[in-house]
Amino acid sequence: MTIALACQQLGKRFDTVLALTDFNLSLQAGQLLALLGPSGCGKTTTLRLIAGFERPDSGEIHIEGRVVAGPQGFVPPENRRVGMVFQDYALFPHLDVAGNIAFGLKGGREERRQRTESLLSLVGLEGFGARSLQGLSGGQQQRVALARALAPEPALVLLDEPFSNLDTHLRVRLRAEVRAILRATGTTAIFVTHDQEEALSVADQVAVMSAGRMLQVAEPWRLYHEPVSRAVAELVGESNFLPAEAEGRVARCVLGELDLRQPASGPVTLLLRPEAIQLTGAGQVRIEEVQFFGDHQRLRLRLADDTGLTAQTDSRRRFQGGQGVGITVNGPVLALPA
Amino acid sequence: MAADLTRGFTRFAAARLGDTVKPSGPRLPHLPRLDRHQALQIIAVVTALVVLLPLVWLVLRATGAGAEGLAWALRPRTLTILSNSIVLTVTVMAGALAIGLPFAWLTARCQLPWRRFWLIAGLLTMVVPSYLGAVTLLAAFGPRGLLYDLLATVLPLERLPDIRGWFGAWLSITLITWPFIALPARAVLLGSDPALEEAARSLGHGRWQVFRRVTLPLLRPALTGGSLLVALYTLSDFGAVAVMRYNAFTRAIYLQYTSSFDRERAAILALMLILLTLLLLLLERRLGQSRNGARLGAGAPRRLAPLPIGRWRWPALLFFVMIVGLGVALPVAVLGSWLTRRALFNVTPPDMGMLTATTATVSALAALAAGALALPLALLLRRRHSRLSHWLVALTSSGNVLPGIVVALALVFFAARYLPAWYQTVPLLLLGYVTRFLPLAISASRSALEQISPRLEEAARGLGQRPWQVVLRIYVPLARASILAGIALVFLSVMKELPTTLVLSPIGTRTFATHIWSAYSEALLSLIGGPGLLLLGVSALGLIAILLRERQPGAAPGTGVALLRELPRRARHRVGHPCAFALISHDHRPGLPAARQAL
Numbered sequence: 028m029t030i031a032l033a034c035q036q037l038g039k040r041f042d043t044v045l046a047l048t049d050f051n052l053s054l055q056a057g058q059l060l061a062l063l064g065p066s067g068c069g070k071t072t073t074l075r076l077i078a079g080f081e082r083p084d085s086g087e088i089h090i091e092g093r094v095v096a097g098p099q100g101f102v103p104p105e106n107r108r109v110g111m112v113f114q115d116y117a118l119f120p121h122l123d124v125a126g127n128i129a130f131g132l133k134g135g136r137e138e139r140r141q142r143t144e145s146l147l148s149l150v151g152l153e154g155f156g157a158r159s160l161q162g163l164s165g166g167q168q169q170r171v172a173l174a175r176a177l178a179p180e181p182a183l184v185l186l187d188e189p190f191s192n193l194d195t196h197l198r199v200r201l202r203a204e205v206r207a208i209l210r211a212t213g214t215t216a217i218f219v220t221h222d223q224e225e226a227l228s229v230a231d232q233v234a235v236m237s238a239g240r241m242l243q244v245a246e247p248w249r250l251y252h253e254p255v256s257r258a259v260a261e262l263v264g265e266s267n268f269l270p271a272e273a274e275g276r277v278a279r280c281v282l283g284e285l286d287l288r289q290p291a292s293g294p295v296t297l298l299l300r301p302e303a304i305q306l307t308g309a310g311q312v313r314i315e316e317v318q319f320f321g322d323h324q325r326l327r328l329r330l331a332d333d334t335g336l337t338a339q340t341d342s343r344r345r346f347q348g349g350q351g352v353g354i355t356v357n358g359p360v361l362a363l364p365a
Numbered sequence: 366m367a368a369d370l371t372r373g374f375t376r377f378a379a380a381r382l383g384d385t386v387k388p389s390g391p392r393l394p395h396l397p398r399l400d401r402h403q404a405l406q407i408i409a410v411v412t413a414l415v416v417l418l419p420l421v422w423l424v425l426r427a428t429g430a431g432a433e434g435l436a437w438a439l440r441p442r443t444l445t446i447l448s449n450s451i452v453l454t455v456t457v458m459a460g461a462l463a464i465g466l467p468f469a470w471l472t473a474r475c476q477l478p479w480r481r482f483w484l485i486a487g488l489l490t491m492v493v494p495s496y497l498g499a500v501t502l503l504a505a506f507g508p509r510g511l512l513y514d515l516l517a518t519v520l521p522l523e524r525l526p527d528i529r530g531w532f533g534a535w536l537s538i539t540l541i542t543w544p545f546i547a548l549p550a551r552a553v554l555l556g557s558d559p560a561l562e563e564a565a566r567s568l569g570h571g572r573w574q575v576f577r578r579v580t581l582p583l584l585r586p587a588l589t590g591g592s593l594l595v596a597l598y599t600l601s602d603f604g605a606v607a608v609m610r611y612n613a614f615t616r617a618i619y620l621q622y623t624s625s626f627d628r629e630r631a632a633i634l635a636l637m638l639i640l641l642t643l644l645l646l647l648l649e650r651r652l653g654q655s656r657n658g659a660r661l662g663a664g665a666p667r668r669l670a671p672l673p674i675g676r677w678r679w680p681a682l683l684f685f686v687m688i689v690g691l692g693v694a695l696p697v698a699v700l701g702s703w704l705t706r707r708a709l710f711n712v713t714p715p716d717m718g719m720l721t722a723t724t725a726t727v728s729a730l731a732a733l734a735a736g737a738l739a740l741p742l743a744l745l746l747r748r749r750h751s752r753l754s755h756w757l758v759a760l761t762s763s764g765n766v767l768p769g770i771v772v773a774l775a776l777v778f779f780a781a782r783y784l785p786a787w788y789q790t791v792p793l794l795l796l797g798y799v800t801r802f803l804p805l806a807i808s809a810s811r812s813a814l815e816q817i818s819p820r821l822e823e824a825a826r827g828l829g830q831r832p833w834q835v836v837l838r839i840y841v842p843l844a845r846a847s848i849l850a851g852i853a854l855v856f857l858s859v860m861k862e863l864p865t866t867l868v869l870s871p872i873g874t875r876t877f878a879t880h881i882w883s884a885y886s887e888a889l890l891s892l893i894g895g896p897g898l899l900l901l902g903v904s905a906l907g908l909i910a911i912l913l914r915e916r917q918p919g920a921a922p923g924t925g926v927a928l929l930r931e932l933p934r935r936a937r938h939r940v941g942h943p944c945a946f947a948l949i950s951h952d953h954r955p956g957l958p959a960a961r962q963a964l
């Protein structure tokens with residue numbers, strides 16, 4: 028497996044705002060990476076640095092082994108082989124669909140036409156070549172933008188919040204489609220998102236950022252079940268944190284003794300995902316609130332010592348606020364540094 | 366929205382007719398009287414008739430000449446006038462593009478030293494009326510002008526080449542029309558989505574390729590629209606063409622009218638000019654409807670960082686010094702020199718008090734009349750389903766779109782034939798001004814009214830207000846700033862207007878414009894200094910006042926806002942509104958969109 032992209036110790040400052048610091052990232056060819064993080068954490072800045080629209084203040088960027096930005100020099104965007112899909116698509120309004128897609132193509136007329144045709148069918152827009160952009164729906168515009176970025180066979184495609192302009196329904200469909208297209212073409216890609224469900228379900232690797240720093244890069248399962256810090260756990264999924272005393276594979280907390288995923292010792296913070304908490308028959312734990320979602324339900328619980336917990340179960344059993352229940356913890360839990 | 370309004374009105378109408386629908390307000394009038402809509406429509410019909418009848422009469426006069434007239438129109442001498450006009454128009458367009466596009470690019474995209482200064486100073490060229498620009502250019506670069514005086518001290522020169530004729534007219538008009546191109550082009554450069562150019566970069570295109578393949582196509586509508594404005598301006602300009610003795614239509618019409626008093630031939634020439642203008646408008650309509658480069662989706666607006674210009678810095682600065690020097694500094698300096706040199710000559714100085722009073726009075730009267738008429742017409746335009754009214758208002762804009770000399774001539778002929786009592790009177794002069802500049806006031810009011818939600822009217826009606834009360838209590842207070850700006854705009858325009866004043870003012874009634882004209886004709890240049898400077902000063906101040914006024918938060922964007930938005934750093938994404946030009950040029954075409962719609 029070759030490394031398609033490597034960012035080393037990137038730093039970028041805008042006047043007073045430190046947009047990126049000590050940013051490291053490496054991505055293998057053919058993988059799809061989701062960049063997840065709260066608003067203003069530097070996701071767009073990262074993409075713009077990789078694409079060459081901004082220059083890093085420090086650090087290096089390598090694309091397919093070549094240094095494209097760093098102390099030695101700077102490769103302009105047109106020579107980087109990085110395709111970009113912008114949040115607002117940025118389609119050229121003076122060109123038709125085929126004109127947009129063919130924009131970055133080189134070679135003879137016939138060759139470009141054929142490539143355009145094959146891209147149109149790749150994104151499911153056969154016969155749309157001569158259409159103007161005006162009549163296109165949001166999803167169609169999105170697909171044109173993707174085809175345009177893929178046309179020159181870039182080493183890397185960057186997508187900045189590609190689905191945020193679409194309604195929920197279309198969004199779910201389109202992200203599966205985009206994933207399939209990227210897979211089919213074996214394209215290495217990074218997409219930015221706010222939406223953790225989107226990140227976890229679509230990407231091979233998820234990178235979590237906060238305040239200009241990279242917190243963790245991991246495949247979705249690990250990221251969810253084995254986050255490296257409380258900050259990551261908070262950004263990905265719902266969590267309960269409990270203070271505990273660890274010793275080997277066991278930790279002692281208000282819920283008693285729990286099994287640990289990895290051995291630890293001393294004071295730790297336990298991460299309990301809501302679905303790890305199972306409700307048993309009547310007991311001392313009071314249900315404060317029930318949120319019903321149809322396929323599952325989420326319960327706010329209050330322990331006898333006033334600790335609050337969130338639990339999630341399937342939706343078949345019926346609960347009521349004020350009801351007393353018992354709980355057990357399912358499987359081993361993760362110990363995070365206290 | 367329109368449907369809501371309709372419902373409101375039908376309910377009102379039904380209630381008036383004693384129908385069962387009961388509005389919640391107080392007792393309703395039961396006399397059959399006009400509703401607001403009908404009253405407004407009557408005003409529109411009358412205004413359109415007043416504006417159009419003289420023009421119709423002019424056309425009838427011209428076509429009345431029949432075959433003989435046609436033969437005269439096709440004679441080589443007449444055709445030379447046509448070709449002169451076309452040559453001037455085309456060359457001015459080229460010149461304006463050559464200045465306007467680099468100006469827009471440099472001020473919008475480059476790290477230019479003193480960028481804002483050059484922007485504002487450059488745009489001030491539009492404050493200079495064409496006749497004043499031409500007179501001062503002539504004084505500076507004429508055969509025995511200031512440049513000659515300077516050169517003659519070191520070189521044994523007899524005289525400099527004469528700049529009068531095509532070159533002088535071309536230079537004067539180019540120097541004041543290039544902002545028609547620079548403003549919309551700059552708005553596009555600032556407002557188009559930077560991601561478009563970034564996308565092109567990431568698709569393998571270098572800077573110059575991006576400019577050619579993305580930026581230029583995005584600019585094309587702005588450049589075409591701007592060029593057509595320049596063309597319309599050039600065709601209708603009288604001052605510069607007359608001063609530079611270039612025999613284009615406007616000058617030929619005026620000469621035909623004054624020298625021989627041959628009205629039929631003047632009318633034929635005017636008709637030819639009208640046809641040429643209509644041709645341009647049709648072209649504008651064909652070319653003007655293009656997509657713009659605004660972003661399609663909603664994205665975080667991001668500005669392209671200004672490009673460093675490096676070694677281009679000095680040529681760029683030279684470019685700005687030339688434009689600002691010739692367009693602004695030169696007129697002011699020449700006028701100033703005349704002011705100080707006056708004592709050398711033994712001529713009676715103009716009675717500045719009288720001149721100022723006359724100019725201010727006619728300008729104020731015309732401006733108030735236009736303001737009073739504009740409000741009802743703008744209110745009428747709010748009613749979207751009323752196609753007829755839109756047409757009527759669009760037709761009234763012909764007084765603004767057609768050249769001033771043609772409109773003035775039409776009025777003179779019409780009055781001489783049908784209104785002898787009005788002939789050579791101040792009311793006819795005022796009528797001429799209102800005909801010319803009413804569209805300025807309408808578009809100012811209109812843009813403000815469009816900001817007011819129809820919900821407010823409905824709320825007021827629900828609270829028992831009659832339609833006219835809604836106008837007085839809702840619309841007028843909310844649109845006040847823009848209505849006043851429109852009035853101020855008409856005032857400034859009238860103050861500078863030459864052809865209408867020249868043709869229509871009664872003997873002895875002199876404004877700044879006609880005073881400058883006759884002083885120039887009699888070669889008493891020193892008399893121009895005072896009035897000229899005053900004219901420029903008031904125009905510049907008026908411009909600044911309108912801009913500052915609209916800068917206040919909450920002021921409805923209207924007249925001048927498009928321009929204003931270009932000036933502060935936080936320029937908005939908006940293609941220049943024709944009204945922005947109207948603000949600062951002495952002759953302008955806000956009637957254009959309306960005319961386009963009418964065609």
Ligand SMILES: Nc1ncnc2c1ncn2[C@@H]1O[C@H](COP(=O)(O)OP(=O)(O)OP(=O)(O)O)[C@@H](O)[C@H]1O
Pocket residue numbers: 041042044045046064065066067068069070071072073221
């Ligand atoms: N051109 C710029 N000039 C000044 N500050 C900037 C610029 N671009 C980004 N920033 C700042 O850098 C920080 C990171 O911005 P960035 O756009 O990368 O965030 P983001 O993670 O993409 O946010 P969002 O999810 O809201 O799009 C922010 O504080 C932003 O204000």
Ligand SMILES: [Mg+2]
Pocket residue numbers: 070071072187
């Ligand atoms: Mg962003």
